[in-house]
Amino acid sequence: MDMSTSRFPAALDNTHPTTTRHTTTGRPRVVTVAAILQFAVAVGFASIPVVRLMFGADVQAAAEAEAARQGRDPGILTDAGLRFDETGVAIWAPFIVAVLVALPAALNLAGRGRILSWVVLPLVLIGNVMIMASNAAAADTLQAFFDASSDPALSGLDATALLAAAYSAYPEWLSILEAAWSVVIVGGCVGAVVLLALKPSRLFFRRK
Numbered sequence: 001m002d003m004s005t006s007r008f009p010a011a012l013d014n015t016h017p018t019t020t021r022h023t024t025t026g027r028p029r030v031v032t033v034a035a036i037l038q039f040a041v042a043v044g045f046a047s048i049p050v051v052r053l054m055f056g057a058d059v060q061a062a063a064e065a066e067a068a069r070q071g072r073d074p075g076i077l078t079d080a081g082l083r084f085d086e087t088g089v090a091i092w093a094p095f096i097v098a099v100l101v102a103l104p105a106a107l108n109l110a111g112r113g114r115i116l117s118w119v120v121l122p123l124v125l126i127g128n129v130m131i132m133a134s135n136a137a138a139a140d141t142l143q144a145f146f147d148a149s150s151d152p153a154l155s156g157l158d159a160t161a162l163l164a165a166a167y168s169a170y171p172e173w174l175s176i177l178e179a180a181w182s183v184v185i186v187g188g189c190v191g192a193v194v195l196l197a198l199k200p201s202r203l204f205f206r207r208k
Helices: 029-069 089-109 114-136 138-148 159-167 173-197 199-207
Strands: none
Touching: 029 089, 029 114, 029 159, 029 173, 029 199, 089 114, 114 138, 114 173, 138 159, 173 199
């Protein structure tokens, strides 16, 4: 009897090619975009202090000139610990934030930084809102400081005029840059958190 393998079903024929399902191991686009947004947020935090460092001396000189115009010794601002040329915490804190944002962004590209991103980005967003609120109330806060001072030279200063003179030393495009970066920071934090919560991101980090 002829027992040729051609008589058996194709499924039982070991020589018949079978179809296998291939799994995608590449990084999803949403993860890459989330990392790009995080890097943009980091650049935003790092760029403003750099620009202000470039013009800090002019801003300080403008503030001291306004103090002199108001009949005060220009050195009274420095003596009171008030500086407008971006030193100390105002310089290094934004760079630290930039590193804290960029680190999980880099880890995300390797499938390792999603949880860290979810911790850091909301904190950065809250911090940015607090900074914006502080800047909006800067004149009132400074005026309250002057009014509460026991030094007559300080208590008579006009904080609004002083800040206006100081900020006028910055180039006009800086306010546009600050507004743009504020949008980038808020949008980048929110966008990255959302993208990292999507299904392709979840599957990618789960595999890792």
